[in-house]
Amino acid sequence: MAAHPRARPARVVEQHRAGYVVADATDHVFDVESPPQWQRPPGYRRGKVAPEARAVVGDWVLVEDGRIVALLPRRNALKRAAAGEHYRQQLIAANVDVALVVCGLDGDFNPRRIERYLLLARAEEVEPVVVLTKADLPGADPDAARAALASVLDQGVPVLAVNACDPAAADALAPWLRPGTTAVLVGSSGAGKSTLTNTLLGQARMKTGQVRERDARGRHTTTYRALVPLPSGACLIDTPGMRELKPTGEEALDDGFADIEALAAVCRFRDCRHQAEPGCAVRAAVEAGDLDPGRLANYHKLQDEVARAADRLAQRRGGIPPGREGGGRPR
Numbered sequence: 001m002a003a004h005p006r007a008r009p010a011r012v013v014e015q016h017r018a019g020y021v022v023a024d025a026t027d028h029v030f031d032v033e034s035p036p037q038w039q040r041p042p043g044y045r046r047g048k049v050a051p052e053a054r055a056v057v058g059d060w061v062l063v064e065d066g067r068i069v070a071l072l073p074r075r076n077a078l079k080r081a082a083a084g085e086h087y088r089q090q091l092i093a094a095n096v097d098v099a100l101v102v103c104g105l106d107g108d109f110n111p112r113r114i115e116r117y118l119l120l121a122r123a124e125e126v127e128p129v130v131v132l133t134k135a136d137l138p139g140a141d142p143d144a145a146r147a148a149l150a151s152v153l154d155q156g157v158p159v160l161a162v163n164a165c166d167p168a169a170a171d172a173l174a175p176w177l178r179p180g181t182t183a184v185l186v187g188s189s190g191a192g193k194s195t196l197t198n199t200l201l202g203q204a205r206m207k208t209g210q211v212r213e214r215d216a217r218g219r220h221t222t223t224y225r226a227l228v229p230l231p232s233g234a235c236l237i238d239t240p241g242m243r244e245l246k247p248t249g250e251e252a253l254d255d256g257f258a259d260i261e262a263l264a265a266v267c268r269f270r271d272c273r274h275q276a277e278p279g280c281a282v283r284a285a286v287e288a289g290d291l292d293p294g295r296l297a298n299y300h301k302l303q304d305e306v307a308r309a310a311d312r313l314a315q316r317r318g319g320i321p322p323g324r325e326g327g328g329r330p331r
Ligand SMILES: Nc1nc2c(ncn2[C@@H]2O[C@H](COP(=O)(O)OP(=O)(O)OP(=O)(O)O)[C@@H](O)[C@H]2O)c(=O)[nH]1
Pocket: 133, 134, 135, 136, 137, 162, 163, 164, 165, 187, 188, 189, 190, 191, 192, 193, 194, 195, 196, 207, 208, 209, 210, 211, 218, 219, 220, 221, 222, 223, 239, 240, 241, 242
């Protein structure tokens, strides 16, 4: 601050390749340049500043003379690991209270993907709400979908089925869009994130695009993240559809898989992997029909991915992965 006496706080509302758009306290919206150290010098593989140290939509920054001069501390940031050889985090949005996990009740519906989103949200203490769109389409079966998400519902995560084009969707979402709340829409391309944004806004501000007939896949219509103030007084962040959701290694499976962790606590062996060990309470629950085998498989897969990402993260930081210093976890 001392070095920038004329700097003013503003919130990042759009993020483009070339720079940012911010809004200040008077709702004045304007373009700003990034600090030079955030811009990758041509010919360099990596910029001087790590991606997570640069502003994303939802961040507060200090602006002076049309340029960002500082990133203010953030409360949290929804993130995933970026694809590629090197460990890198990709921030989706910062300073968020609620994650609206949008999934169509067409070919897009996938409980395993939803579990993945919930894992990422909880790691940052973002409250997840599952929004199943396209409930109006012939063939949509909200009851069957809710049954497939029984363990998610059991953990207190709300699951709503809506027609994203219908203003009634705004009423259904109202409890999570109170004044001062920041909510982010996440989900695959074509799930209906921008359609919901427009319905909540009461006007067609974001471009939407038809999905492919064959497999209900979207065409990546939204290409940048945007924060829009809603009439309700909440802030809503629309994002481009994501293909891949890799954990960063900072997640804990305990919250999202409390049912499996509770069963694991009574397995005969403390280090039971729930594969072929005798006295495994988790496998017994699957055999008794009390636990979805797909959910268990996803748990194993995610556990593996989180552990591997945690190793890569620790390598990058040059330390020992958190919680792995002393062998197994005590019972
Ligand atoms: N009938 C019906 N159509 C919907 C619903 N939600 C979305 N759609 C349609 O699905 C298509 C994709 O919607 P978008 O809002 O563009 O999807 P998106 O999630 O923003 O996709 P990306 O921007 O590509 O990530 C559009 O043709 C919408 O009209 C719904 O609840 N009911």
